[in-house]
Amino acid sequence: MTLTVQPYRESVGLRTGRLHIGGEWIPARDGATWTHIHPATGEEIGDIAVASAEDVDDAVAAARRAFDAGEWSNARAGTRIAVLRRTAELLRTHADELRRLQALDNSVPVSFGSVYATSVDVAADAFDHHAGWVDKIGGQTLPPYQGGDHLAMSFREPLGVVGAILPWNAPFLLFAQKVAPALAAGCTVVLKPSEYASFTVLRMVELLFEAGLPAGTLNVVTGTGDPTGERLITHPDVDKISFTGSREVGGRIVEASAGTLKRVSLELGGKSPALVFADAADVGVAAATTVGAVTLGLSGQACVSNTRALVQREVYDEFLAAAEGMAAAVTYGDPFDPAVMSAPLINGKQLDRVLGYIEKGRAEGARLVTGGERLGGEYAAGNFVAPTIFADVDNGSTIAQEEIFGPVLSVVPFSDEEEALALANDTRYGLGAGVFSADAQRAFRVSRRLRAGTVGINGFQIEPHLPFGGFKESGLGREGGQSSVEAYTELKTVMMPLGDEMM
Incomplete structure (x- = not known):
């Protein structure tokens, strides 16, 4: 089909x-147009003025x-x-x-x-x-600091x-x-x-x-x-x-x-970490949330997605098993089909880029748990890449440090809180982060030490009344x-x- x-x-x-x-x-003054190719089907959708x-x-x-x-x-x-x-x-x-x-x-x-x-x-x-x-949108009216009787005011203007x-x-x-x-x-x-x-x-x-x-x-x-x-x-x-x-x-x-x-x-950009501690209320939920962020909807093409999972060694295998199960459940295809859960990559250039990073991960010694390939068959005309999970990733490796912008999750083990924080902050980016822990004091303590603009504790949400942006680059x-x-x-x-x- x-x-x-x-x-x-x-x-x-x-x-x-x-x-x-x-x-x-x-129209554009010189009549120039650009044709949009649909990323799921390879069809010409329509033209826009350039x-x-x-x-x-x-x-x-x-x-x-x-x-x-x-x-x-x-x-x-x-x-x-x-x-x-x-x-x-x-x-x-x-x-x-x-x-x-x-x-x-x-x-x-x-x-x-x-x-x-x-x-x-x-x-x-x-x-x-x-x-x-x-x-x-206003300024202030302030008392005079010195001199004669006067009014000191500030205004905010467009x-x-x-x-x-x-x-x-x-x-x-x-x-x-x-x-x-x-x-x-x-x-x-x-x-x-x-x-x-x-x-x-x-x-x-x-x-x-x-x-x-x-x-x-x-x-x-x-x-x-x-x-x-x-x-x-x-x-x-x-x-x-x-x-x-x-x-x-x-x-x-x-x-x-x-x-x-x-x-x-x-x-x-971002290379946001999710820190999963052994005392997380539900490691399976933490895994599903993290994998979902890089596979569902935008298929990992979101700068704030938690594309690094830092997982405490005591629950490492449990996390990987749940993550693999979540990745296997993702569905692709016609974006108008209510059963479809995820998008393709936006264009052929991005497809080649993501596949190149996957090959780099293999070459640098990360263990491929699932995915890693372009989808064929009925999906061959689109830019679909299977949900990809790498385990035992070195935090200094390319796939752990560079923004891939695709459905690729790098899983890195850690032993204790201090190591988790060191790994999380070891990046030139600082857009978002997540903390999964049932210990409220730990979760708050860790969130304050993370060098990121937005930190979600046991979940994440963008809301219009909250400031959103990044630290560092x-x-x-x-x-x-x-x-x-x-x-x-x-x-x-x-x-x-x-x-x-x-x-």
Whole structure:
């Protein structure tokens, strides 16, 4: 049986993706397009416009005009709140349509739409949450320090034009994590979605304008890293770049920001550890949770996934047995089939990369427990790799240190708490971590010593009101909650005399 998603493409009514600049949907200036190949079937799904450098210039100019005109940046709090909350309502109303678009984009199964971090609900909640911040973005009034009678005040003002660059793996969450706080703060935005997940984002943009967002406030330039992304990150009239993606591109953005001292927020890679202690309440649950994070839904293509399992020797064999059983239960295929649990890798390049890491693991002496191969048969046209577990992994080896971004778990044994912490922190990354222990004091103690931005104790959840980001080379800044809104503002101090004398 040959897999196909063409009937779903037709039922959704997929159209060629266009740019959105200054309130209008338009093709690329030179007519260039990019064809999206579905990762599960190898079929051509649809075309998107490839914005040229000149198209990006037009989008930035539209965002600048909108910001300076002040229809959104100077809007009353109630106006912004109403638009953001209406957006949340529309996202929930169109949730089924959006899940289907995502399945056509990146092949994340529609069955996985109930998992919060990859659901429409997380995007709607993020818009709701940031709407609540709009009328609370303020500064301080302080007493004079010296001199005459005067008023000393600080204000938070919108930063300006934001360039927001999204990856393909979680368009609902990442669209909302960037766009909602930027709009809540009063900024205007030029958004570049990944070419591998543009159709979902374009529909969400339509819903924002349906909610009442003024023309020019949000502009969209679809396309590839070069020319589209490159022009956006180097544009002199962009005040801030917010990026989620690879460490390599993040480094390029930091370099490009130096010329104009752009503000930068980066959420980059990870090699997150899960520390499983012998006193875990249920080692089988810990194994299933860890394996699920690198096999279900996104098939390990998530930067915060626990791709290293550090397991205490007393329960090492028990963990491996449960992990192997979990991996064997994962199902693949048509992302619209409710029984399918996991996605393929996004493209052929990533497929080759993951298979190369698997071969590297074998060559460096890790013990292959299960998986390690590309799936054939009815799955041969897609980029499917079987859930892969390596045991007895040296924590200094390539597969334990480098981000693979695929369904590969490295299991490393440890003897005691101190060794576990040393192994966990022995990485250039620091995005997430997990601790499995029934000892509340140990779990808390270990979580405080882990060099990671988010630590889950006996479980993990991304929530819109919590700051999310990484230590070390996993990024700069945080998204979510108060910290994300403040990241899209500048602080201004104003001093005003209250008498005739000068200060």
